[in-house]
Amino acid sequence: MSKNKISSSKFDKYLQEEEFFLKDKKKYRKQRKQKSKLDRSKYKKTDLQKQKKVLPKTNHFKKGLVLSIFGEEINVRFNKKHFRCSLRGLLKKEKTKNKNILAVGDRVFITIKNDQGVIEDIEPRVSILSRTDEKRKKQSIIAVNIDQVLITSSIDQPRFKPFLIDRYIIATHKGNMHPIILINKIDLLKKLKLKEKQKFQNFIKIYKKLGYKILALSFKEKVGLNSLLKVMKNKTSVFSGQSGTGKSSLINAVLHTKLKTGSLIKKTYKGAHITTKSELVEIKTGGFCIDTPGIKSFGIWDLKIEDIKDYFFEFKKFKNCKYENCLHLEEPNCKIKEALDKKKISSLRFDSYRSLIKEAIDKKRTSNYE
Numbered sequence: 001m002s003k004n005k006i007s008s009s010k011f012d013k014y015l016q017e018e019e020f021f022l023k024d025k026k027k028y029r030k031q032r033k034q035k036s037k038l039d040r041s042k043y044k045k046t047d048l049q050k051q052k053k054v055l056p057k058t059n060h061f062k063k064g065l066v067l068s069i070f071g072e073e074i075n076v077r078f079n080k081k082h083f084r085c086s087l088r089g090l091l092k093k094e095k096t097k098n099k100n101i102l103a104v105g106d107r108v109f110i111t112i113k114n115d116q117g118v119i120e121d122i123e124p125r126v127s128i129l130s131r132t133d134e135k136r137k138k139q140s141i142i143a144v145n146i147d148q149v150l151i152t153s154s155i156d157q158p159r160f161k162p163f164l165i166d167r168y169i170i171a172t173h174k175g176n177m178h179p180i181i182l183i184n185k186i187d188l189l190k191k192l193k194l195k196e197k198q199k200f201q202n203f204i205k206i207y208k209k210l211g212y213k214i215l216a217l218s219f220k221e222k223v224g225l226n227s228l229l230k231v232m233k234n235k236t237s238v239f240s241g242q243s244g245t246g247k248s249s250l251i252n253a254v255l256h257t258k259l260k261t262g263s264l265i266k267k268t269y270k271g272a273h274i275t276t277k278s279e280l281v282e283i284k285t286g287g288f289c290i291d292t293p294g295i296k297s298f299g300i301w302d303l304k305i306e307d308i309k310d311y312f313f314e315f316k317k318f319k320n321c322k323y324e325n326c327l328h329l330e331e332p333n334c335k336i337k338e339a340l341d342k343k344k345i346s347s348l349r350f351d352s353y354r355s356l357i358k359e360a361i362d363k364k365r366t367s368n369y370e
C-alpha cells in the first residue's frame with residue numbers, strides 16, 4: 001500500500017512527517033536548548049555513575065561481545081566468529097541485586113579451548129536498560145552498553161500506553177541512554193475512533209513540545225523506515241516495548257534480518273510474546289541493534305520517591321510550593337497543581353507522574369512491613 005493512502009486528513013499528514021522535529025531544525029534546537037536549561041536530571045548522577053567501577057583483572061584475555069543468552073547458552077562474538085560460551089563459576093556466585101549476571105551487549109573477557117569459550121570477567125558497563133523483577137525484587141537487566149532506547153509502541157493492537165512510555169523514558173535517562181519514541185502501525189490510524197485519534201494527537205503535541213524525538217512508522221505500509229534506519233546508523237540501539245508492537249518486524253524490514261515474528265492473540269489484540277530472547281544484530285552500514293522480548297509491565301528499578309519529579313523536567317519552572325518537599329498530590333498551595341489548572345502542565349504528564357509517585361509510596365509502605 002502506498003503512503004498516500006493514509007495521508008487523507010491533515011492530522012495524518014502531520015503524523016507522517018518523518019522526524020517531527022528535524023523538519024524544523026532551528027525551532028527544534030531552540031526547544032532542546034530550553035529543555036536542557038530546565039532539565040536538572042542531567043546533573044543527577046545516573047545509576048551507572050553511582051556504581052563503583054572495578055577494572056577487570058583479566059586484561060590479557062580475549063575480548064568478546066555477548067550477542068544472545070538463552071539459559072546456559074551464551075553466544076559471544078570474537079574476531080568476527082561466534083563462540084558458545086559458559087560462565088566462570090566464580091561469576092555465578094557473585095552476590096548482586098541483579099537477576100541476571102550477564103546481558104546482551106556485555107563486553108566480556110573470554111578464554112577459548114576447542115571452539116568453546118569461558119567467560120572470565122565482564123567489562124564495566126557504560127549504560128544499562130533494566131526494570132524491576134517484581135517477584136524476586138531484583139534488577140532485571142534487559143540490555144547493556146546501549147546508546148539509545150527505541151521505545152516501541154503501536155497506535156493500536158496492542159493499545160497505545162503513554163504511561164508506559166514515560167516509564168521507559170525515565171529508565172532510559174537513569175540508565176545513561178537517549179530515548180526515541182517509535183509509534184508503529186500508523187496504518188491503523190484510520191480505524192481509530194475520533195476520541196482515540198484526538199488522544200493520540202494530544203500525545204504527539206505534548207511530547208514534541210517536551211523535545212522528544214518521535215518516529216511515526218508503519219511496517220505494513222512501509223512508512224518511515226528510512227528515517228528509522230537513519231537514526232540507527234552508527235549507534236547501538238535497543239528495541240523495547242509491549243509484545244506485538246512490531247519490534248522484530250521493524251528490525252527485519254530495515255536490516256533484512258529474519259527474526260521470528262508472529263500474529264497477535266485474536267480476541268485481545270495483544271502480542272503473543274513471540275521473541276523469547278534478546279539478540280544483538282550488527283548493522284552492515286555501522287552500529288548494532290538489539291531485539292528484545294515484549295514486556296508485560298515495566299517497574300523502574302530503584303526509583304526513589306524524591307527523584308521522580310526530577311524526571312518530569314517541565315515541572316521545574318513552577319517553583320515555591322508551600323512545602324519544600326511537596327509531592328504535588330494533595331498538599332495545599334501547590335504551584336504544580338496551579339499550573340495544571342491553568343493548563344500549563346499537561347494532565348497526561350501529571351497523571352503519569354502521580355501514578356509513579358503513588359506506586360513508589362505503596363512499594364515503600366509494603367517493603368517497610370516485610
Ligand SMILES: Nc1nc2c(ncn2[C@@H]2O[C@H](COP(=O)(O)OP(=O)(O)OP(=O)(O)O)[C@@H](O)[C@H]2O)c(=O)[nH]1
Nearest residue numbers: 219220244245246247248249261262273274275294
Ligand atoms: N497493522 C500493522 N501490523 C503490524 C505492523 N508491524 C507489525 N505488525 C504485526 O504485528 C504483529 C506482531 O509483530 P512482531 O514484530 O512479532 O511484534 P514484536 O514487538 O516483536 O512482539 P514480541 O516479540 O512478542 O515482543 C505481526 O502480526 C506483525 O505483522 C504495522 O505497521 N501495522
Ligand SMILES: [Mg+2]
Nearest residue numbers: 247248274275
Ligand atoms: Mg519480537
Ligand SMILES: [Zn+2]
Nearest residue numbers: 321326328334
Ligand atoms: Zn507542589
